[in-house]
Amino acid sequence: MSSPDRSLDEPDPLERTVPNASEALEVIEAARESKWERPSFAAGLFLGRVDPSLIFPYAAQSAEDQKVGDAFLAKLEPVLRKEVDPDEVDRTGELPAAAIQALAGLGCFGMKIPAEYGGLGLSQVNYNRAMALVSSYCGSTAVWLSAHQSIGVPQPLKMFGTDEQKKKYLPRLAKGEVSAFALTEPDVGSDPAKMSTTATPVDGGSAYLISGQKLWCTNGPVADLLVVMARTPDRVIRGKPRKQITAFIVEGKSAGLTVEHRCQFMGIRAIQNGLLKFKDVRVPKENILWGVGRGLKLALMTLNTGRLTLPAACVGASRRCLKIVQEWSLQRVQWGGPIGHHEAVAEKIGRMAADQFALEALVWLTSAWADRGDMDIRIEAAVAKLFGSESVWNTVDQTLQIRGGRGYETAQSLRGRGEKGIPVERIFRDMRINRIIEGTSEVMHLFIAREALDPHLQLGFDVILPGVAPAKRMKAMVRAGLFYAGWYPMQWLPGFLSARPAGLPGELAGHWRSVVGLSHRLARTLFHQMVRHRQGLEKRQVLLNRLVDVGVELFAMSAALSRAAWMAGQGKPEAVELAGLFCEQAKVRILRNFKELYNPADRPGMRGARRFLEGAYPWLEEEMID
Ligand SMILES: Cc1cc2nc3c(=O)[nH]c(=O)nc-3n(C[C@H](O)[C@H](O)[C@H](O)COP(=O)(O)OP(=O)(O)OC[C@H]3O[C@@H](n4cnc5c(N)ncnc54)[C@H](O)[C@@H]3O)c2cc1C
Structure with missing residues (x-):
């Protein structure tokens, strides 16, 4: 000591x-699943x-599961290359409708939805492999897909929905209807227990009216379905009023639900993210997920598994950075040798390669454990999220440094003067968010x-x-x-x-x-x-x-x-x-x-x-x- x-x-x-x-x-603490x-x-x-x-x-992936993943990735890559131009997506701030349709056609919106509901029923490992691939190519597209199914309606619905709810909503989502997760509010971010959006029971409790605002809701402006956390009336437990937060499945086209503002960010510029206003949005009690008062626990338990995708996305972006660094460090000659042979650069590369190995080890291990489902992995998922978002940030920052002035230049500008459009500047902007979303570092x-x-x-x-x-x-x-x-x-x-x-x-x-x-x-x-x-x-x-x-x-x-x-x-x-x-x-x-x-x-x-x-x-x- x-x-x-x-x-x-x-x-x-x-x-x-x-x-x-x-x-x-x-x-x-209450969100712990006690029996493992x-x-x-x-x-x-x-x-x-x-x-x-x-x-x-x-806990390596089984050969059988790997085959399923290989086959899906082999279909996904050409669709991404054909339909998504990541620099154009970044420049315009829009993911084209044709790209969304093509991804939906491939089943990308139902990757984690079981086959019996029309989804692909991919394992967590294969889903994360797919998300790593997407993220290595286009950060905005990765967030579209991840917000929909890592934390959006499919995940909590799969975990906590009744059979009726699953039958009603999962097939819609698997076909490509977009979903969102609405927890954050203007006054509450890291401490969502203090939320002020309310859900007031009406008609003898057969329905609720939701009122309030949800901020930074990814996919929110275009969502067909949202999972919304709101305060239902306090309950008196052992003589004390206890705050109740309840999760609801809400139709995106509900009367009273409006998009007040589409938010713009430094990176992942083509995501649809907004400030949503709820004014007496009527939701039947059948749309409550898991039960009254269990909404915050549901949100946190959703994030426990949901946050495994974020480090997988970091794996993808880091792989891309390593490839860039490997090529550039040998190709670029300054002061009499390739820059990668100078000690100060080599030291950075050594750290990046080692971190990437550890990150992959963490991500594929925790993903496999999530698939097995018999182990308490809350800490492991949080560690993977923390390690992944911090290590990718270091990796992309050092990649930018190693690319020198070219690292700071946009891909478009590089192309404009006849060089390869290596998008380090975009990856840098896209990756910064990981240290903030799904739980800040x-x-x-x-x-x-x-x-x-x-x-x-x-x-x-x-x-x-x-x-x-x-x-x-x-x-x-x-x-x-x-x-x-x-x-x-x-x-x-x-x-x-x-x-x-x-x-x-x-x-x-x-x-x-x-x-x-x-x-x-x-x-x-x-x-x-x-x-x-x-x-x-x-x-x-x-x-x-x-x-x-x-x-x-x-x-x-x-x-x-x-x-x-x-x-x-x-x-x-x-x-x-x-x-x-x-x-x-x-x-x-x-x-x-x-x-x-x-x-x-x-x-x-x-x-x-x-x-x-x-x-x-x-x-x-x-x-x-x-
Ligand atoms: C691009 C983007 C997408 C998002 N998508 C969604 C979404 O789909 N759904 C959704 O519900 N939310 C979403 N969010 C919200 C996101 O989850 C929050 O931004 C995040 O939880 C942090 O909340 P905050 O920004 O209000 O920061 P705050 O909670 O205000 O924190 C500000 C700073 O203080 C630090 N801090 C706060 N509390 C403590 C403490 N107790 N101890 C030490 N430090 C502390 C934080 O780490 C941070 O550095 C999104 C945000 C962005 C920017």
């Missing part, structure tokens, strides 16, 4: 202004319990931290919470004492005592032992921080973020090792090199995070932020035009 900086024991100047854990985080055959592998990393049997052998950190701490909180709640009856507190103390007496000493065991998982090449055994040892260090450090900060730990976001980042890297290392072992068995021994490289790089970042757990610049930074927000440095904003 790093030596603590005593001054951090003073109350954080920002804490006073930040409310306690939001209702959304409490709902996250297999526990979460990533959660175990935070608890110092690394179970190799959960991750070895790599900051919120993903909070989510993972909350989940990582949960086993301790479950044990310790009644020990540390004020106002708990003495007998209950004593019982909780005994329970926690027994657990920690066995658990804590184990967290000091070095990683080298752990056995090499079957199939892992010998060259990678040391990295696996590092995963185990660092997981123990993470678990005991988290525990020390809990003891130290107690309820206050949730507000120590910077400290928690560093520990979350350690867990993220450890999961990425584990996935990379497992995938490399599998690939080596498939006649691709080079995967071992790349997994080794990623592990080396990840370990450096992990050790830095441990070392900087209490960074001496943290407290002055917080103080500086507060002073700045109070307006203490007005001259920082002088002599500028806004």
